[in-house]
Amino acid sequence: MSTRGLRSITVRAPGKVNVFFRVGALQDDGYHDVASLYQAVSLFEEVTATEADDFSVRVTGPIDASGLPLDDRNLALRAAKLLAARTGTARGAALTVFKRVPIAGGMGGGSADAAATLVACDELWGTGLGRSGLLPLAAELGADVPFALEGGTAVGTGRGDELSPALAKGTFHWVLALSDNGLNTPVVYRALDRHRDEHLVDLGRQPDLVKVDTAVLQAVRVGDAGSLAEAMHNDLQVAALKLAPELTDLLELGETRGALAGIVSGSGPTVAFLVDSAQTAAELRSALTRGGVQALTVTGPVPGARVLDG
Structure with missing residues (x-):
């Protein structure tokens, strides 16, 4: 079916870096309490929702998305269907996702897709929930989705989805070192739990x-x-480094080539290097590229999901 002449809405939503990530003890229900400081960065996903009778999704862009599911396991598709179900609309949407954020890279790309889809379909269908009405749906879809909707800098607690904005001044410059291999978040958490069990004597019990x-x-x-570089921390990093030991060399390379500090973002394997200026960012990116690492320069914080003017 041709989509020419049909109305469509395009929304962009940012990926994020976890500047700080603390993980509490494993709970009886299999989950952990977490405390995170998220910063939205200028690496954006774009979702175009076009009028349709039913639901579909396709993925384009510079990221290899051949392994992404296009059925109900796809977070963008689930977001559109959830909004339709909750608002009682009988309309559908053909979704096109333009991916720039690495898949399974710890930067919340799938969550950005879901957030962008909620905003796009709300606008396309005229369901009128707006950002505040979409937030509860975002939280149902995943812990990182509300943040992709809001953007900026925020503290996430509970499962990571209870958000409160953090005051942030100025612009931070980041160099992102990307990896061809994704890391599965539940696998990283299990590796962290094993590490803590093995080193219980040294580490002590984790707080709930x-x-x-x-x-x-x-x-x-x-x-x-400079202060942020000293304070950055990610409890999941030790597990990510065990699962992907090459990241240790990558962190060392970045920190010897001008980064104030490097951190594995979320469950990895993307490594975020904080630098002091745009010039240092460009120099570090070049050094990493020469070392065979795919790298990007981004800034943060940036706003959350926004409709792009046609």
């Missing part, structure tokens, strides 16, 4: 409830990259 360190919040509040 965790929070974001004050030093991190203070660093973003004043816009001080």
Whole structure:
């Protein structure tokens, strides 16, 4: 079916880096309490929703998406169907996802797709929920989806989906080192639990409830990259490095070539290097590229899901 002449809405939503990520003890229900500081960065997914009788999704863009499911396991498709079900609309949408955020890279690309889809379909169908009405649906779809909707810099607690905005001043410069191999988030969590069990004597018991360190919040509040570099932390990093040992060399390479600090973003394997300026970012990106690493420069914070003017 041709989509020419049919109305469509395009929305872009950002990927994110986890500047800080603390994981509490494994709970009886198999989940962990987490405390995160998210920052939305200028690497965007774009979703175009076009009028249709039913639901479909296709994926384009520079990222190899051949392994992505295009059925109900696809988060964008689930987002469209959830919105339709909740608002009682009988309309459908043909979704086109333009991917720039790595798949299974710890940067919330799938969550950005879901957030963008909610905004696009709400606009396309005239269901009128708006951002505040979409937030509960976003939380149902996944812990990172509400943040992709809101953007900026925010503290995530609980399962990561209970968001409160964090005051952030200025612009932070990041170099993202991408990996060809994704890491599965549940596998990374299980590796962390094993690591903690094996080193219980040294590490001690983990608290059930965790929070974001004050030093991190203070660093973003004043816009001080040097302070933020010292305060960044990710509990999942030790597990990601066990599963992908080559990331250790990558972190070392970045930190010897001008990065203030490097951190595995979320469950990895994307590594985010914080630098002090756009010039340093460009130089580090070149050094990483020469070393055979695919790298991008981005800035943060940026806004969440937004409709692009046609």
